[in-house]
Amino acid sequence: MSRLATEVLVVGSGAGGATVACRLAEAGRQVTVVEEGPWVEPGTHAPFSIEEMATQYRHRGPAGALGAPPIAYAEGRCVGGSTEINSGLWHRLPTYLTEDWRQRYRIDEFTPEVLDRYAAAVEGDVSVSTVPGAPPRSSGLLEEGAAKIGWRSTEFPRVFAYDEKGRGTKQTMARTLIPRAVAAGAEILPDTRVRRLVGSAPRVTGVVARRTRPDGTVEDLHIDADHVVVCGGAIQTPALLQRSGVRRRIGRGLKLHPTIKIAARFPYPIDHGDIPMHRITDFSPHLTLGGSISRRGHVAMALAESGEPYAEALEDWENVGVYYAAIRSEGSGLVLAVPGLATPVVTYRLTPGDMSRLTRGLLHLAELMLAAGATELYPSVVGAGVARGPADLGRWWDATTPATANLMTIHLTSSVRMGEDRSRTGTDSFGRVHGFANLHVADASLLPDAPGVNPQAGIMALAARNAEHLLTTL
Amino acid sequence: MLPYERQVVDALIGTDDPARRREIVDYVDATLGAMPELIRTGIAGETVLLTTWSTARRRGRPIDAADELAWLDGHPIGLVRQWVRALRSLVLLAENEMLDADAAPRDLAAAR
Numbered sequence: 001m002s003r004l005a006t007e008v009l010v011v012g013s014g015a016g017g018a019t020v021a022c023r024l025a026e027a028g029r030q031v032t033v034v035e036e037g038p039w040v041e042p043g044t045h046a047p048f049s050i051e052e053m054a055t056q057y058r059h060r061g062p063a064g065a066l067g068a069p070p071i072a073y074a075e076g077r078c079v080g081g082s083t084e085i086n087s088g089l090w091h092r093l094p095t096y097l098t099e100d101w102r103q104r105y106r107i108d109e110f111t112p113e114v115l116d117r118y119a120a121a122v123e124g125d126v127s128v129s130t131v132p133g134a135p136p137r138s139s140g141l142l143e144e145g146a147a148k149i150g151w152r153s154t155e156f157p158r159v160f161a162y163d164e165k166g167r168g169t170k171q172t173m174a175r176t177l178i179p180r181a182v183a184a185g186a187e188i189l190p191d192t193r194v195r196r197l198v199g200s201a202p203r204v205t206g207v208v209a210r211r212t213r214p215d216g217t218v219e220d221l222h223i224d225a226d227h228v229v230v231c232g233g234a235i236q237t238p239a240l241l242q243r244s245g246v247r248r249r250i251g252r253g254l255k256l257h258p259t260i261k262i263a264a265r266f267p268y269p270i271d272h273g274d275i276p277m278h279r280i281t282d283f284s285p286h287l288t289l290g291g292s293i294s295r296r297g298h299v300a301m302a303l304a305e306s307g308e309p310y311a312e313a314l315e316d317w318e319n320v321g322v323y324y325a326a327i328r329s330e331g332s333g334l335v336l337a338v339p340g341l342a343t344p345v346v347t348y349r350l351t352p353g354d355m356s357r358l359t360r361g362l363l364h365l366a367e368l369m370l371a372a373g374a375t376e377l378y379p380s381v382v383g384a385g386v387a388r389g390p391a392d393l394g395r396w397w398d399a400t401t402p403a404t405a406n407l408m409t410i411h412l413t414s415s416v417r418m419g420e421d422r423s424r425t426g427t428d429s430f431g432r433v434h435g436f437a438n439l440h441v442a443d444a445s446l447l448p449d450a451p452g453v454n455p456q457a458g459i460m461a462l463a464a465r466n467a468e469h470l471l472t473t474l
Numbered sequence: 475m476l477p478y479e480r481q482v483v484d485a486l487i488g489t490d491d492p493a494r495r496r497e498i499v500d501y502v503d504a505t506l507g508a509m510p511e512l513i514r515t516g517i518a519g520e521t522v523l524l525t526t527w528s529t530a531r532r533r534g535r536p537i538d539a540a541d542e543l544a545w546l547d548g549h550p551i552g553l554v555r556q557w558v559r560a561l562r563s564l565v566l567l568a569e570n571e572m573l574d575a576d577a578a579p580r581d582l583a584a585a586r
Contacts (some may be wrong), residue, residue: 297566352476
């Protein structure tokens with residue numbers, strides 16, 4: 001077993017890990033980042049292609065939270081984490097939610113002013129901007145449909161930089177903060193899976209990890225560290241803590257945004273290379289309507305999820321776009337590391353209210369798509385039938401049940417909540433795990449609840465805040 | 475991939491091109507193998523039961539692709555319908571993405 005030593009070990013290199021690593025390295029600390037997935041040169045694979053899924057997604061794409069219904073989810077697994085594979089949409093955390101969280105979980109230094117200061121700082125790091133010129137057709141359709149109904153639509157900015165020709169490049173962690181961390185002296189170890197933390201309360205002394213070499217052989221590593229910051233995301237972070245014997249308030253209360261979809265067929269072609277940046281915000285943050293991945297393969301899957309004959313619509317796939325309704329859920333889930341299994345068991349329980357909101361969201365989305373000019377709607381609900389007009393939507397109410405709905409999510413949070421109320425949280429207000437002096441968390445796990453918006457901005461702002469606080473203790 | 479899974483995947487693939495069929499089968503095989511252990515175990519357990527059920531239903535006759543898919547798609551047990559939907563999703567994703575890649579290689583820099 002090889003032995004390495006570092007001052008701060010960051011486990012995971014996504015939005016949280018890259019932000020922490022960059023902040024600490026640029027402050028002159030010795031930082032090592034271990035990442036389970038590979039380094040993939042940005043731009044190697046087309047976004048959302050099967051090649052990207054095979055190399056940069058955990059499990060090559062599909063995973064699922066068990067429940068009724070099960071909820072499919074995806075996680076990044078590469079240097080840069082999920083920032084390499086997401087849409088790059090940027091939303092600051094809604095203030096009224098953070099105020100509620102601050103009071104309910106007793107989170108120190110969590111005022112809107114503090115969060116805005118850190119959000120502004122990370123926005124400078126990743127070039128948050130809107131599309132120059134007109135939005136793509138797939139996004140403009142959301143705006144047009146909303147205008148006809150009288151709903152409010154908003155074009156959200158993204159972490160994209162645009163050249164003089166208007167071509168956008170997503171500012172992922174592998175393009176931004178990881179290179180900055182390396183320039184400041186941080187060491188990145190890709191293809192290295194942390195098996196467990198070493199030590200016990202009140203101090204960890206490092207980790208045991210396994211590195212896969214380029215030739216496929218493996219090497220066990222013991223990495224000594226003065227501080228360990230776990231940034232593996234809302235599934236992997238609690239799993240690692242549990243595998244290491246840290247279980248109190250860890251892995252319970254998982255939150256996600258249950259999402260239901262429609263494949264909408266239009267009488268003209270729409271674009272398929274990008275994700276719409278408009279969202280219907282009338283019902284936010286409890287219900288959001290927007291656009292999803294609409295590459296050919298994803299269109300095919302969305303059509304098939306209706307359970308209806310889809311061959312003719314698939315022939316016409318260039319006229320089909322995939323759109324979604326996502327809710328904030330009253331239900332919650334569990335992440336459980338099981339001895340002998342490399343992958344934790346994930347469960348999620350939707351409440352009857354969640355199913356009702358999902359159904360309402362599906363119908364709002366259908367209304368929006370019809371207003372935008374769609375001629376056929378294929379819901380991700382088996383047995384609901386294809387809708388060609390408002391009169392067909394009545395049967396969708398009764399048809400949408402836990403047994404018939406196909407749900408998915410890409411936003412997972414809240415499995416290691418932060419705050420000073422130890423009866424409800426796994427870490428203190430700055431991500432230090434209760435009972436430990438030098439074990440920290442800095443990722444989506446800390447968010448006390450699902451934010452109802454893409455969480456990357458909130459994760460990065462929190463990670464920057466927590467890194468600054470950690471620096472005051474080193 | 476278990477033999478019955480392979481037979482159903484074969485039935486789900488649309489193209490007649492043997493090389494492309496092999497690519498799709500390889501993709502589905504790799505993706506099933508990469509799934510979380512518990513989910514893969516559940517699917518495999520269901521496959522074992524369905525293998526027996528399908529054999530008994532056909533009374534030893536060889537699989538007729540259309541008939542087998544109709545039986546699975548219309549099965550009264552929801553888990554069976556979910557099982558075939560999962561395989562269909564993987565096949566559809568792979569087959570259509572491969573077709574798209576053939577038709578129009580994208581400008582990755584622009585797409586990003």
